[in-house]
Amino acid sequence: MASAVRIGCSRGLIELRQSFTNGGELLSHFLWPTLMLTVMYFLRDSAFGSGGLMLGTLALPGILGMNAAMGMVSMSQILTAEREDGTLLRAKATPDGMPAYLIGKVVSVGGGVLADLAILLIPGLLIIDGLSAGGAGSWLTVAWVLLLGMAATLPIGAILGSVFTTARGQGLIQLPMLAMIAISGIFYPLTSLPEWVQWLGQATPIYWLGLGMRSALLPDAALAVEIGESWRHWETAGVLGLWAVLGLVLAPLVLRRMARRESGSSMSQRREKALRRVG
Template sequence: MNPTAMAWRAGWSRGLIELRQSLTNGGDLFNHFFWPVLMLIAVFFLREVSFGQSGFSLGTLVLPSILGMNAAMSMVSMSQQLTADREDGTLLRAKATPNGMVGYLLGKIISVSGSLVVDLAIFLIPGMFIISGLAIGDPGSWLTLSWVLALGLVATLPIGAVLGSVFVSVRSQGLLTLPILGMIAISGIFYPLTVLPEWVQWIAQAFPIYWLGLGMRSALLPDGAVAVEIGESWRHLETIGVLGAWAVLGLLLAPIVLRRMARRESGSSVAERREKALQRIG
């Protein structure tokens, strides 16, 4: 069999194994349920809060936005897992096998994407019973949700791989959390972006989180909800354009950064990081 085909097959198997393990391990299962349940509680209390004269509750507007936020957060998961594997030597072992990096990255893409779909289902299925007014009976809504999610993953996972290559330890990932939380705060996830100053709106629209939230809202909200959006439009072409630009940027940068990072990996560098970790624990 072709070595590249073998690497892809190994990566597919690796991804499915990691996904299955995350669904059967107590700690990972807690992580799968913790944030979706927390967000469901928030949506529950917002379901009776009206947004201005729009006729919609904040809970109705927020639920699809949270789906988009979670999809964007897949880049954080990718970054954290790649950094952790780099720190404990998993990445070095993958590098030592023929086409091992290809199989490793494919496995991560499958496991992170699969975990995201599970998390979204945990949140969305109960949410549809808690929140009324969603356009869930239209097949077109689910088609839109699917392409927004797929394009969002292509836009965010390569960026996550780049970020994971930059950070050298899991502890340093905290430097990534604060900017991401800041982007969530100004991206119209928990309230429409139109209530923020115009200069803040321009900043938010430069990043994927806003467009993933907008795409999910366009999929699950009725047509009347577009009145609270910028320009009173779902802007599907702009969504494709911005997410597509981030996808191209990530796909161009990720191979370069990952190759350079892999070249620097060695047994001595892994041992050095382990020694520093043990010193911190001690």
């Protein structure tokens, strides 16, 4: 297992470095943060309610939480694509190949998520007023929320990547993800939505990632627009921890089952079906 961890970490770091030297991937790292910063810049003078809080200030921490959660989509897309092109089959054929492969993907995807968050957060602190991120406690909260949040979401991405056999099926993920984002209180406080939507939003890891980031980066005056007027750190840790445990238990089982079913003949059948669709 130690060799799998070493090989996986090495592979993940190589893939992460390559993502910043490839033009297309480099553009993807900067495009989404740039779009979000532009939106928040134009929202910076728009107040929410009568408490004097600006929408741009409220939105930045939530968007950081959403970006962290979106790592599960990246993980799912990568696993599906590399299952289709035979990368997973080659990994299965080598000693400790599957554990090393998965560790590598966690390192590369997780590292990419952290880099994207830095690209968004550093300029955001400069152009958005009203943030409270000067103390060590704020950055400690950012650290544990991000680590626990990625532990909760990346295994879900691995499970989804095992379910879909072709990259075309990944389109089915987009609608549920957009629905979760819409009810997660990222762009607008959850308390402004109907109560039944609030309960649905609190069942998603995206809401708790956003809440945790808001607790780290916003002043206590922002509590007025939160459920129960509390940052609910224990609940955040509990819900994200539950998602993490479920994902870490289920992901290896699903991936082992998928690896057992993967073969050269199944990959050839998928390729023939794709060629027929193109023809």
